[in-house]
Amino acid sequence: MxxxxxxxxxxxxxxxxxxxxxxxxxxxxxxxxxxxxxxxxxxxxxxxxxxxxxxxxxxxxxxxxxxxxxxxxxxxxxxxxxxxxxxxxxxxxxxxxxxxxxILGYRVALIQANKQAEIDKIGTLIELKKLSIGQGIGWGDVKLYEANGFNVTTAKYDDLFKMTASGRFDLFPRGISEAFAEEERNVKANPTLAVEKNILIYYPWPxxxxxxxxxxxxxxxxxxxxxxxxxxxxxxxxxxxxxxxxxxQANLKGRKIFRIKNPLLPKETPFDDPSLWFNPVSQ
CATH class of the missing domain: 3.40.190.10 (Periplasmic binding protein-like II)
Incomplete structure (x- = not known):
């Protein structure tokens, strides 16, 4: 024993x-x-x-x-x-x-390529909110965008690229580290898919x-x-x-930044420690 x-x-x-x-x-x-x-x-x-x-x-x-x-x-x-x-x-x-x-709070968007000229005319947050957004089913961002007045369409992750390329919605906002890799993986099957060139959406998103x-x-x-x-x-x-x-690739300093609120964020979020956070100004 x-x-x-x-x-x-x-x-x-x-x-x-x-x-x-x-x-x-x-x-x-x-x-x-x-x-x-x-x-x-x-x-x-x-x-x-x-x-x-x-x-x-x-x-x-x-x-x-x-x-x-x-x-x-x-x-x-x-x-x-x-x-x-x-x-x-x-x-x-x-x-x-x-x-x-x-860094996921800094969002560049995947778009249907021929929408770029229309998006280039956006100058204010009010105008930006007139554009429709695509997101994944169950993603936390959905509530955030809706709380900020955006019209959001949800779908399975794999379906979002085809929907973006076909113009089912205007913007599919992605993290900086996601957008370019996803375009590269999906553009062959969706030739009209592109990374939007001039807009950066920011919200705190740890x-x-x-x-x-x-x-x-x-x-x-x-x-x-x-x-x-x-x-x-x-x-x-x-x-x-x-x-x-x-x-x-994102050319952050060359983009127009639109800041939106995150009403879901707990008060304990450690903003008092700058060493924990990405700062695009220092890039």
């Missing part, structure tokens, strides 16, 4: 903490490769203090609504990444470190790691790992690896 117990204990130690994250909704989707790299590195950097870990994707693909439901109910995943909101921080445990330094309310141990470990990464510079290395090219 003692030998068996010892073997079980050793096996458990070897297996370590099991970390299950949501599988991508779409095969070949690379949007979250940076966050998966950050997640793995944070776990690796905390192995000396917290022990070994097993990291795996969930067995089923999930959209954002399903991810939040599964995490809240403590079912098939125990970590996820998503934009923050007062509601999410009430239901889940956040780590208030913006994983992409808030992405965090979230956990089930009962999983403070994993939250503590991940936060310790992220703090180590920020201190040793590896966090910024990953940020530049995945965002540097797109920042240059």
């Amino acid at each position: 003692i030998v068996a117990a010892a073997l079980l204990s050793t096996a458990a130690l070897g297996a370590g903490m099991k970390v299950t994250y949501p599988a991508n909704e779409t095969a070949g989707d690379t949007r979250f490769n940076d966050l998966m790299e950050i997640m793995r590195m944070a776990l690796e950097k905390t192995t000396p203090e917290f022990g070994p870990f097993e990291l795996e994707a969930s067995s089923e693909k999930m959209n954002e609504d399903r991810i939040l439901s599964e995490l809240k109910n403590g079912k098939s995943i125990n970590i996820a990444w998503t934009s923050t909101s007062t509601e999410k921080e009430k239901d889940l445990l956040p780590i208030r470190i913006p994983l992409r330094k808030g 992405y965090y790691f979230f956990f089930n309310k009962s999983d403070a141990a994993l939250q503590k470990r991940m936060e310790a790992g992220l703090r180590k990464m920020i201190k040793d510079g590896s966090f910024d290395v990953i940020f530049k690896k995945y965002n540097g090219k797109a920042i240059a």
